[in-house]
Amino acid sequence: MTDTPAMSAADEAARRDEALSSACVDEYLHEPEVGPLAGAAPLGHPCVAQPEQWWPNPGEDPVASFGGVSVSYRATPAVDDVSFPVPRGSIVALIGPSGSGKSTLLRCLNRMNDLVPGCRVEGDVRYRGIDLYAPEVDPVAVRTRIGLVFQRPNPFPKSIYDNVAFGPRTHGFHGDLDDIVERALRRAALWDEVKTRLGERALALSGGQQQRLVIARALAVEPDILLMDEPASALDPISTSRIEDLMRELTPDVTIVIVTHNLQQAARVADLTAFLTSEPHGDGSLVGRLVEFGTTEQIFANPADERTAAYVSGRFG
């Protein structure tokens, strides 16, 4: 039996995701020495990311923002001219049909696209007042402040304990490591399930537990923003609802940007929602564009654009 074109596109996307996820684990394991993120406004201070473009409440505090961001892969445009803020302490959902550039945009926020050969990011991606793509910015340091949770959990081939302790250890943390590990596992709502088996292999955990372990690993280095790319799409309903509860508990300390195909999930967890779609570009090929950004309530109950209305009501995409 031959694959349908749709299946091969999905397979190709899954293959790319796997490759990126292992590149990310490799980098984490082999390049753990990171310096501070020079120039970023310290945590707890007001940020200055494009205040003039701030929406919906001018003067409030976007921890990150996209300003006219376009992304291409080997000169083929994937995302065109996207602008929206990521308010501090909020949960922002990116929704839209397959191929509209949600993952691409998400990966701009922690320089993960640097690990994708041929990927070029243009425009202004800001985090706490700094241009994330400025030459002096260390992408590995960025990825410590801004963690990415993949669709398929990618624990290290180490024990549960060592997965969570890895970040603090490599950052030269000298305090009580047991304490940090327990705290991160508690914050990720996994502690009770693993406290008696911390020395066991992480890969022996269930998918839902692995996903929470990966979140605990990210939390152990006190990230500022967590990026989640369909974090619950491979999980059963109970694990999914755990991840959703967890997201709500982590905010407002941690800001979350989540990509999801599950519209109910976006409606349940997100404060703000960005709707992207694919549209014909100059030569007729499709490119991802932002159609609308607003409070989740407004996007779902009262969309300003006909395309958003069609998508959220299930009439398209």
Ligand SMILES: Nc1ncnc2c1ncn2[C@@H]1O[C@H](COP(=O)(O)OP(=O)(O)OP(=O)(O)O)[C@@H](O)[C@H]1O
């Ligand atoms: N590594 C890559 N190399 C080449 N093209 C890519 C790569 N990753 C994504 N693309 C292309 O960029 C466009 C946007 O892809 P992206 O994965 O960001 O979309 P998406 O909205 O996340 O889709 P999905 O909902 O299927 O995950 C698509 O045309 C895709 O084929």
Ligand SMILES: [Mg+2]
């Ligand atoms: Mg995607």
